[in-house]
Amino acid sequence: MSRLQTPIRRNDTVIITTGKDRGKKGRVIKVVTEKNRLIVEGVNLIKRHTRPNPAKNVKGGIVSREASLHASNVQLVCPECGAMTRIGRKVLADGRKVRTCRKCEGVVDK
Ligand SMILES: [Zn+2]
Missing domain, CATH: 2.30.30.30 (SH3 type barrels.)
Incomplete structure (x- = not known):
């Protein structure tokens, strides 16, 4: 598990x-x-x-x-591209940690 x-x-x-x-x-x-x-x-x-x-x-x-x-x-x-996707992570310029779409690289968290 x-x-x-x-x-x-x-x-x-x-x-x-x-x-x-x-x-x-x-x-x-x-x-x-x-x-x-x-x-x-x-x-x-x-x-x-x-x-x-x-x-x-x-x-x-x-x-x-x-x-x-x-x-x-x-x-x-993904709310951006509509594909089913795995979730990536990145840190934005302002320091916010967000989840991203592995397909379109769009930010999932608004
Ligand atoms: Zn996407």
Whole structure:
């Protein structure tokens, strides 16, 4: 297992590269850095059966929600060139560290 932390961040657009949702694109809504897992909007949906709990105002039924994916199963979609890409890093003239697209060399972080 890799110790490297994923460079993917919340609000990035990613594409799923393996599994039943392969090829789907979505926005990252949560990153669990210590587990290298992330939750992508509308991807890896699981159905959860919930029991009604009036005390907590929870209705019973089947609820779809996103389950987390391992970060190695997604790739960033570059906001500049639209390609799926690996992420590079560079330091700008003003000292800011940013992520870059390995395809177009564009800056991913705005
Ligand atoms: Zn790019």
